[in-house]
Amino acid sequence: MVSALAVFFLGTHKIIRELLSIVSLALLTGLLLMRIVSPVSDDFTWQYMPGFFTLSFSLSSFGLLFALIAAISGLLKSFASWGINSKGYHALFHLMMGGLMILLSAGDYISFFLGWEIMTWSSFMLFNNFSSADDPIEKSQDTGFLFITLSLISALLMLGVLFFLYNRTGSMNIADGVAWLHGVKGLPSWIPGLLLMSAFFLKSGLLPFHVWVPGTYREAPHTFTAFLSAALSKVGIYAFILFFLPFSLNEGSGQISYLIAWIGAITATVATFKAIEQNDMKGLLAYSSIGQMAYVFTAMAVGSSLAMGGALFQMVNHSLIKLLLFFIVAGIIERTGKTRFDQLGGLIYKMPFSFIGVLVGIIALAGMPPLSGFYGKWMIYTSLIEKGWLLVLTGIVLPSTAAFIYCYKLIYGIFLGHPTEVNPEEAKEISPRYRVPSGLLMASIVLLGLFPGLILKPVNVLLSDLGMETLALTSQGSLNAASGSVSGFMVMNVFGGVFAVILILLSLFGKKAPTRNLHRLDIAYAGELPTEQTPLHYGRGLGHEVKRVAIAGAIVKRSLTEKYMKIGNQLGGILEHVRGFYPGNGQVSLIMTMVGAAAVALLIGLKG
Amino acid sequence: MLFTIFNSLLAVLLTYSMGMLYYGFYRIGNARIHRRVGPPLWQNVIDNIKLFAKREAPGHGIMFHLGPVIMTAGTITSMLFVPFLKDSAWLQGFSSYGNLILLIYLMVVGPLGNALAVGVSGVPFGVMGVTRGLTRLIGLEVPFFLSVALLMSGSGTISISEIMMAQDSFSNWNMMAHPAAFIVSLFSFVGMMGASPFDVVGAPVEVYSGPQAEFGGKYLGFLAAQRVMFSMVKLILWVDLFLGGATNVFILMAKSFALFFFYFIVGAAFPRFKTEQAVDFMLKLPLIIGIGAVLVRFWSL
Amino acid sequence: MKIDIKGIWGALSSLKYLFQPPGTLRYPDVKKEAADGYRGFHDNDLSKCIGCGMCEDICMNLAIDMVKPKSEAYLNAKNGSGLIPRLDYGRCCWCSLCTDVCPVNSLKLTKNYVYVSEDMNRFIYTPGEEKLGKREKETVK
Amino acid sequence: MDNLNKKDKAQLKELKSPMAVVDWAVNWFRKQSIFMLAYGTGCGAIEIPPTVTARYDAERFGVRGAATPRQADVIVLSGYLAVKTLKRVIRTYEQMQEPKYVIALGSCPINGGMYWDSYNTIKQLDRYLPVDVTVAGCMPRPEAVLEGFMALKDKIQRGEAEGARDYRDNIEKYKNNQKEIFGDKMLPGYTCDWYFSDGGSF
Structure with a gap:
């Protein structure tokens, strides 16, 4: 059917x-x-x-x-x-x-x-x-x-x-x-x-x-x-689950699982540092997607019920977050026509809805409580600790910490700082057809943060289908593991409560010490007088410092894409020599090579 | 519920007064190393009250207003997920609802919320400070996570209370049972407390005071208050995790002061790393010790 | 990887000052006498001043005016012009030309160098007639 | 270290109403904690380091450095002010948060000092900014600077260190004086427009 x-x-x-x-x-x-x-x-x-x-x-x-x-x-x-x-x-x-x-x-x-x-x-x-x-x-x-x-x-x-x-x-x-x-x-x-x-x-x-x-x-x-x-x-x-999941559950396949877990961790690291380097909203989100998917593979390699739950949670979360962020980014590109961080900035008070949307998105993307992103990560980390793969854990903590930088870059580059090429007077909120799905997605991210247990029921069905143990479900608001539990409901409430109390306190001070609303350019700028032309937006440079860190610099400097293109072109050149009569260029030749290789593979497959 | 709320207030008061006391000592001690007399012990309290008594504060819209609130809320929330005492119903906060991993992430919520306010204030120096802070965080979190992961997998639990409970005698303290983890975590500890050589974030000379460049008046007051409380939360966390916890407030203060003294010595004696030097350093020596400890653990098993 | 033992130990050696008395001069309680030849505020020995005005002439900052004293009693018999120098500490730079040129050595620089006022207009003073103390409230009525 | 010394205690006894006690206490906290923005304009900058370091240690009196004007209580102007410098000083002063104080060091802010006939330095600082305490000298020694701080503390405790209010109330006068100096290179409107409106608050 x-x-x-x-x-x-x-x-x-x-x-x-x-x-x-x-x-x-x-x-x-x-x-x-x-x-x-x-x-x-x-x-x-x-x-x-x-x-x-x-x-x-x-x-x-x-x-x-x-x-x-x-x-x-x-x-x-x-x-x-x-x-x-x-x-x-x-x-x-x-x-x-x-x-x-x-x-x-x-x-x-x-x-x-x-x-x-x-x-x-x-x-x-x-x-x-x-x-x-x-x-x-x-x-x-x-x-x-x-x-x-x-x-x-x-x-x-x-x-x-x-x-x-x-x-x-x-x-x-x-x-x-x-x-x-x-x-x-x-x-x-x-x-x-x-x-x-x-x-x-x-x-x-x-x-x-x-x-x-x-x-x-x-x-x-x-x-x-x-x-x-x-x-x-x-x-x-x-496809991985279809073909390989029982494989990673298999006791005898420890090394392969461990290898996959490391591939996930390394992918996440590389992608995260590349993402920090991006000056383009969609490019940043693309690399961030790679990194987030890598966590899923790491979790699946662990193979315990908790890890599978974490992987699925992370995956669902990632879908929600990325839909939300890409929609808002699409809306912003539509309104402003700009795609890069050095072209945008200072839009927060003109686009409050998009700001809150991106804020929710990045909090979840960075995996911070109290929103849903944390709980997927929590399950993955806990399963790694329970499995004893501490080095893999370290390997994925590195990118998920570095992810804070690109998350901040995303929100700063678009909404904070100073306007650059977009006139803030003319900027308008993104159109309703982006706002409605974004609102729904935000609501579901917050809901999953409040009740992370909601996801456990479907996950348990899947786990039992796979023949794995189901996860304990005590209440909708909390997640449990053998080694500890966490209550999303409580976290959200405590945070909200404290937040409200402090906000009230601060507002009480407001009577005695009013906040003076200052002009955008009226900033502590070492006594200097910035003008509209002063480049005050830090959108492009944000995260450049990371490049000076040895490991990040090494990753950012290298580009696999270029290497592949070089190999492709050289291969094409060789083929052109060999097959002088072939009219195509190097790239087409590369395709031809691939077809040839595939035919060989096919033959081997049939023969074997 | 009322008991919990009362306890929470108590925790806030305790960390605030402890923090002010410790940092008063810090300033005097620092002054002595500079061969100065130094301010009175309660100078930090005076500074803090004075900041709240300022007649006005700079503002850049509602998000700027909310930044210090998120920062303080993040601090207090993470405080409430740390159990202060063991074998006691007092000062537990909401720690039974959370765990160590949650706490590590909760500790980042506040600074990131504040980073939004820094961003919206439009001071490029402040944003530079934020970037440095986030970059430094890479260096700090990785060895720290490794050390607490050693602890968690060693104790078989991720709950702070249970890790604390398991350390019933001095030889069972995690600093004895897992010395490598303890040493690795100390590097991160010094960095997380914001001491030299990892204090490049708020370096006043280089980045015009870092993230706090644009905050003044009551906002700075809140930030100053949360800073000392946050430091105390970290101290208490380390006491819980490595120093066997405390059964009453006095033992807690004694143990945390011992840790604080270590932080003071390192912070007062050493010069400052650049951001990338700090990260590179953290990803070298502490990480190597940590990886060594993991390997030893699993070979010996 | 090279570990800089000396760098670590050398830095920690600064901790010894923790146990040594501070080198601070506790100013309001303990005062330190200025060195000989220190150029503080002016003093004019009115019993010697002849009112020649050479100090006024030589002062490149025009900090010295020759004015009539508040009372004739301040003038000695040799004072031909009937005027005595008045200093403006909004101009003076303690170059000491006025004291060097003073033919009778009546104008001198003291070792007193602390004077604070909440009012910017109270920095004009006639040495000999009045004395500059440390706080304006205590000296200028 | 003059925390609640005899003078303070005597003052406290004289106060009658509780509100007066609160005001007195607030002033006491203000005077005991002074964040200083040392604006070294020229020769005088060199007098600040001995004041705050081991020899004279201003931190005994609660005086410590602030990194940005937003955090500072007092701006210490050490010496002559060129027109260009004055612009930055005014900018910095306006960015400080009330209550805020100004200490001027040396001859030059009083009456021009040795730059009395210079074409590009200002002669009297209090025409452009409300100065709370002035210290004589060229330059004043650290002791004199410390005396300046103590005079400022007295003034704060008396509740008279209200230069900021003076500046706010007489903003027209100050701005006109500044305009005489800067001419068409006056500070842009966004720096001081809020002085002319109520500023807005929440």
Whole structure:
């Protein structure tokens, strides 16, 4: 039934496109909503529907979670991008949705691969054809090329491994392949496992395959970036859970799990320092996405119930936060036309709603209590301590502490400091179509902060489906672990209470010592008199100090993207020599090389 | 509930008076090392009351107003999640609802809230101070987290009370049981207390007083008051975690003063690191000791 | 990694001052005599002053005016002009030219150098006639 | 260290109403804690270090340095003030929070000092800023500076150190005087506009 839904999305969309030929977003949203609501009311059961070929579709509880995230993100995104997109955009978007649904409900290799490819290609065309980058500096061609090349590599790796698995098990069913993967010990299972894992890491943007993420996020249409970050980046996690989760639970796979945990930690570190370096709102959020997803992988590598709960919590949180932040950023870009921190600033009193939105977003993103972001991190940390992986813990504490800097940079660069290129007199609050979904998202972030236990019920269902122990749930307001508990409800109340008391106290002083409302330029500036032209906004430079720290400097200076491009170009050059008759340029040659490599992989797969 | 609220007020008063006393000592001690006489012991209280008695305060809108409030609220909230005493119903605050990881993160809420006010005031020097503070935090948190993680995994619990309870005799104090963790945490401790050589954030000469550049009058009064309370919270946390906790207020004061004296000695004797030097230092020596301790732990198991 | 033992130990050696008496001069209680030849406020021995006005002439800051004293009793017999110098401490820079040039050595610089006033107009004074104490309230009525 | 010395106790006994006691106490706290912004304009800056360091240790009297004008109570102007300097001094003074005090050191702020015929220094500081205490000397020695602080403390305790109020009430006069000096290079409006309105508060 759910796979039918997925197909129905396609159908719906095609009907709209072919018959109505205008995009009626209201109808679309309504349809989406209905389709979202109905599976929720379903029980968490497995459903099969044999299709043509031997396609089998089934939606596990995990698949449902991811489908829900995607659908809700899509719904909010459609609302936010009301009336700004063309027909083709919607067509592609829904094609991608359909691909995603096929992927999430796939029961066999072919449908899995099909969904994967539909999703990848439609999202590629989406961001490439409807790019938001009008800045000539942005290297749009390179970004697209990088994205598609890496996607191709990932797809071919996957194809090879899937063929290999088919060859081994004689069944197209994913479950059989997974069972085989976990059944075989030693090298034969490691190599396909690692190859497959690389494919998934690539989709989620883990090191060293993260290079496509920042450019893509930066150049995708603003609201589509929100969707990319909130929903599409989760596909890698879904696939990882599908193929490898029992693997990391397996006692014998300690080293591999440990390796994955470290990959997560290192990715987070690199991405965080890169994010601090960004001068572009969407670029910063893109790197931050990479970092946040990396925590999820680290948590999944730990593999305990608490860690899985933390991973899922973190993932849901990340979707909420990134939707919120990208929506607001999209709204700001729409209002001001500026994307960089050195162009913005001082908008707080003109855009109070967006300010509060970003504030909620960054508090949750930095993982600070009392909002929801903390509790995901808390579960991950606690599970790491319980597991005894203290060095990994240190490895992820480093980026999550450094994350404070980019969080502060995000809010400072846009709202605080002084206005630079945007005239504050003309600035207006972001439009209501961004405000409504942002408000909903803010409310849910605060609600999850107040009642972190709310997430435990669905998480427990998922955990029992995976055959893991469920997490103890004492009250909606608190989280429990073997080694301690935390009450979000209490934290929020205590903080709020203290805050109120001190605010009242301060206001009492206000009678005796009134606050003088000063002009924006009337600041302690060493006796000097700043003028409107004085560069007082610190938007670009904020975080530059981090670069002088040895480890951060080493990370920031190196660019994997450039290295990849260099390798690609050199490879292309060589190929051009070898195949002089080939008319294409280096980049096309690289693709050809990849195709060749894939064919070899395929052959090996078939033969083996 | 009333008892808890009364206890909270008591905690605030206790930390405030302890803090003022300790920092009074700090100023006199510092003066002696400078070969000066120094101010009277209660000079900090006088300064604080005077700041509240100022007739006006600078303002840059509502967010500027809220910054010190968030800062103070963050301090007091984290104070309420630290148990002051063991084997006692007094001065426990809300510590049964939280744990060490929560506390570490709660301690950052206040400064970040204040950073918003600094940002909105529009003083670039203040923002520079904030960036330095956040950068320094990278260096401080990593060894600190490593040391408390050693403690937490060693005690099998993340609750501060339980870690404190487990240290029933002197040989069981965590500074004896986990000496490496203690040494590593001391580096972070000195940094978190804002002493030299890690005091570049508020360096008056270099960044025009750092984050507090634009605060005056009652705002500065609140910030000064919360600063001493925050220091006391950290001291008490270290007493709880490493020095075996305290069964009554006098033992608490004795132990925390011992720690404070260490902080005073380091802060008074050493010159200042630059930001990146501070982070590099913290990511070298303390981190290496910490990693060594982890490795020893798991090889010996 | 090199650990700078000397740097650590050397810095800690400053702690010895914690146990030594401070080197502070506790000013209002303990006062220190100024060195010989210190140039403090002026004093004019009116029994010697001849009112020649050379101090007024030589002063490059125009800090000295020759004025009539409050009472004739301040004038001695040799004072031909009937005027005595009046100092403006809003001008004086203690260059000591006036005392050097004084032919009868009546104008001198004392070792008293502390004078504080809440009113900026009270820095004009006639040496010999009045004495500058440390606080304006106590001296100028 | 003159915390509640005999003079203070005698004063306290004379007070009748509770409000007077509160005022007296507030003034006492103000005088015991003075955050100083040492504005070293030239030669006089060198007299501040001995005043606050080991030899004379102004911290005994509760005097300590402040980093920014927002935190300072007193601005110590040491010596001659060029027109350019005066602009910064006025800017700094206006940024301080009431109650705020000014101590002027040396001859130059009183009547021009040795720069009496200079084209670009001001001659009488109290035309442009309300000066609370002036210390004679060129430059005054640290003892004299300390006496200046003690005179200021007396004035604060008496409740008469209200230069800030004077400046606020006579802002037109002061601004006109400043305008004579600065001409068309007057401080921009945002620095002092709030003096002419009620300022606004919450």
